[in-house]
Amino acid sequence: MQRTNFGDITCSIARTLHVIGEPWSPLILRDVWAGLTRFDQIQADLGISRKVLTERLNHLVEHGVLTRRPYDRRPRHEYVLTDKGSDLVDVLMVMAGWGDRWLSGKAGPPVLYRHHGCGEISGAGLLCTRCGKQMHATDVDLLPGPGAAT
Amino acid sequence: MQRTNFGDITCSIARTLHVIGEPWSPLILRDVWAGLTRFDQIQADLGISRKVLTERLNHLVEHGVLTRRPYDRRPRHEYVLTDKGSDLVDVLMVMAGWGDRWLSGKAGPPVLYRHHGCGEISGAGLLCTRCGKQMHATDVDLLPGPGAAT
DNA sequence: CAAACGGCGTTCCGTAAGGGAACTCTAATT
DNA sequence: AATTAGAGTTCCCTTACGGAACGCCGTTTG
DSSP states (O other), X not given: OOSOOGGGSSOHHHHXXXXXXXXXXXXXXXXXXXXXXXXXXXXXXXXXXXXXXXXHHHXXXXXXXXXXXXXXXXXOEEEEEOHHHHHHHHHHHHHHHHHHHHHSGGGOOSXXXXXXXXXXXXXXXXXXXXXXXXXXXXXXXXXXXXXXXX | OOSOOGGGSSOHHHHHHXXXXXXXXXXXXXXHHHTOOSHHHHHHHHTOOHHHHHHHHHHHXXXXXXXXXXXXXXXXXXXXXXXXXXXXXXXXXXXXXHHHHHHSGGGOXXXXXXXXXXXXXXXXXXXXXXXXXXXXXXXXXXXXXXXXXX
16 A cells, blocks of 8 residues: 555544545535535645545545535435534634635635634634634635635 | 655645645654654664655654654654644544544544643544543553554 | 536655764773 | 664655546436
């Protein structure tokens, strides 16, 4: 085996990386979370190679993070987060929070999060920066922020 | 450019991936967090190629996540987390929490976290599962858990 | 009913990046 | 002077990403 299999390392971080550690996987998950659920939508949004997108989607489905759901009688389907997958999006929210704090510069964060619980705009993270309560991936709406692409 | 540069995407998740998205980077960060701060220690622990370890360490230092600190008059140094880096370890704690919940099986989590705030053993995450208060990477000690390697 | 279309992959090739082992460099120790 | 230890560096081989073209399969259109 050439590339090391992180799944074999006795470490929950390594095991998690085995599921979403490959290039593009977290961004694919982000897209599905944000409502881009179809192959061509994701492909166009990310500009990812179709080959790699196929591989990643299969991998995420195999590991129970996404499911394929038919949306037509034709063989057409969209990708949906499972519970396991929604829980994983919490990792993305923390990553987004770190990126907002340390990397977004004076333009400000590209995305804002509205907390369903209190209705206010919060910073990215697992605690609402307004009401202080726990906030999960399923508890927010995404809105364009000041640093959003033009 | 062959591999896509995630840093150019207007997305805090993508920007964060630009810093720690490459293979091994999160595990290197984990090692430094856990107290393995020298080149050969990390190399032996992870079994990573020395070439790649060099590249990753330089990358993490360039991006202000780690600093090189001399620990001897000789050109010997160890790698230390910066504030930016400690903040980033929060991402790892959430990843560890997800891995513990969904991937560790009946063996149980390989690592336990003792919260400095209350002194109790907590699950991995950003909230202490015992006292409910916020818990950051700098607020915990790592202990071997039931699923630890033999 | 043949042709075009849309969604979803699959195939192919060129290049970059990881794996592994051997080698280098430098300052300290014996 | 020879040895040791830490920290890279170099070289070669193999794998995997990027990009573009191609294939498949039901549906719509004329």
